[in-house]
Amino acid sequence: MARIVMKFGGTSVADLDRIRNVAQRVKNEVDAGNEVAVVVSAMSGVTNQLVGYCEDASPMYDAREYDVVVSSGEQVTSGLLSIVLQSMGVAARSWQGWQIPIRTDSVHAKARIEDIGTEELDKRFKSGEVVVVPGFQGVGSDNRVTTLGRGGSDTSAVALAAATKADRCDIYTDVDGVYTTDPRIVAKARKLDKITYEEMLELASLGAKVLQTRSVEMAMKHDVRLQVLTSFEEKPGTLVCGEDEIVEQELVSGIAYSRDEAKITLIGVADRPGVSAGLFGPLADTSINVDMIVQNVSEDGQKTDVTFTVPRGDLQRAIQLLEEKQEEVGYERLVSDSDVVKISVVGVGMRTHAGVAATMFKALAEKGINIQVITTSEIKVSVLIAEEYLELAIRALHSAYGLDADEE
């Protein structure tokens, strides 16, 4: 007997037929003798409709009232799934965030879970009743409904799994697992059986949007074994877990990419203390997220070039800001380029094996692809290249690291 939290996203509960399909999945786990809690999203499209109502009501809508409106979507699904489960002979009951309670801070519309009461849940588990919980919502210290921000249902599920010490948290989505790279680009991409939290975090934050980043961080912190799988087919997905559970660790687990990149180079920056602060401080103040940063050592110790990337949508704002501060920052010329992409190879194996970066550079060089910027972390090497080489580069790297699926 295991205790399992199952989470179903909006497309998995899009209508009553799909909710019945979800209920069958839940019933299977119950019939197998497991204790089950289910976390559900709003039926697909509903959250967007509700957010649209709020925006129509006022572009400057109050976050407390937004939470009242938008949390209703998950509430509806939780009631409907409970009804369907009961009709299939499965004891089930819905519990709203304020009933459990799922206590959050009072930062409405993007609250963080602080604590989950487990008394009611334990009682239900013991009586063999399925606990159905609307994702994305909680109750703030002001005793008002809060929501966790878009995609927050993954976080709800992991938090519930952590609080109830569940053996596993299954996240059902519309993809059947985590792949070595985007299968739309590389036909030979392989589904991973297992991946570490750290790798998943790098892949998620790099644009492989399978799981919400915050939910993976929480799973790592609380040692919650996460499984990503699809509700549309009966097959195992990808387990996100600690390194100790992965016996044979690949050197590189996956290759991620991001098109949302733009490059800015400041030429002839005065090379003196405080320049970086004067440059990046104003960008941070206006919430422009600077990612890759490279500063060349100047030969004469007087002038240097600084290159960095920002999200494409922020490029114009960043340029305007930097032009306004040209004198203050002290640079000669600004050059920008938005036809760039970031490609990253990710793998915890890098910690103990040298040569990962060298393999990357060699593979790209062989295809004649110029690397504009390089950054590295403990388990990741990222490069910035011209956008036109995106697919070519990913395919070359996927082969170079031996990730291609065997021909069948």
Next chain:
Amino acid sequence: MARIVMKFGGTSVADLDRIRNVAQRVKNEVDAGNEVAVVVSAMSGVTNQLVGYCEDASPMYDAREYDVVVSSGEQVTSGLLSIVLQSMGVAARSWQGWQIPIRTDSVHAKARIEDIGTEELDKRFKSGEVVVVPGFQGVGSDNRVTTLGRGGSDTSAVALAAATKADRCDIYTDVDGVYTTDPRIVAKARKLDKITYEEMLELASLGAKVLQTRSVEMAMKHDVRLQVLTSFEEKPGTLVCGEDEIVEQELVSGIAYSRDEAKITLIGVADRPGVSAGLFGPLADTSINVDMIVQNVSEDGQKTDVTFTVPRGDLQRAIQLLEEKQEEVGYERLVSDSDVVKISVVGVGMRTHAGVAATMFKALAEKGINIQVITTSEIKVSVLIAEEYLELAIRALHSAYGLDADEE
């Protein structure tokens, strides 16, 4: 300064434009220096959609989960109205049934309000904040959301007005008040300025569906002055109040009718004690609501005829049941007729003035309309007539009691 509860039905909050219109109404009362609580229904169509989901989920849906699903409609409106009010510079905040709390019994899907906490509400009134409350919902003794049954938002509003000792409870609907009779039948029907609770109850239960019966009963019990008015025009409606507030009481206030009638006559019923119980007990047991009952005194003390009415939709079930029990009940023959209607004249003036019934019988006789059954109460005379005479009878009575509006 007055304290006012304003209640807006589904058509008044059907979309964001109408919610803005409602917000303006609320703002007008606030600007006039009043303390305001607003009770809102779900946007029109939403409750039907949510009920449809529950029925699709399972025809035998659990009432607790139905309440979770269906209560979300009012929740959404309460948040949206609060946002719009704030955008107009009116301090406003929504409060769900479980937050106030509006305590009910735990008869899910048709709960009754037991008690309303006023601490939070009083605090808000004092600070000049508009309190926005979703109608139709409360929280049961099981700490789960309950709903009050269809039309329950009127009851929510009256209960809130009673609990907060409001000076008035304004019910905004899609009609502009209570009329002397159905204006679709009588062009000269007049809108009443005032009507007593008792009269309103008779008119409501007789098919003039302006206010939910339960809400009027509650208003009468707690002396809540109710105003029925439209949200689409700026004009006074009809005040439902105690008799003492109505200086010049009309003899007859209105004429109601009901098409949902069918007549059953049992001929040759054995005239002995217990026959009525044997006859009406089984009907009551199967939830068939028997209304008008007439039993003629038998001349010989042996046999009598019994005539009564049931809702049209229950006629076949009633006949089947009575035929099964023919021997037990002991009657010779059953005759039924579903082409009948009930017409009632209502007025508290009847208590002190004779001749109301006589006027009715005379007016109908003059038009050659045969009266099949007569029943009377303290403030009402009802007759059953053939359906084909419905409009003719109502117009004749409307004139006979001097209710016709003056020509303008």
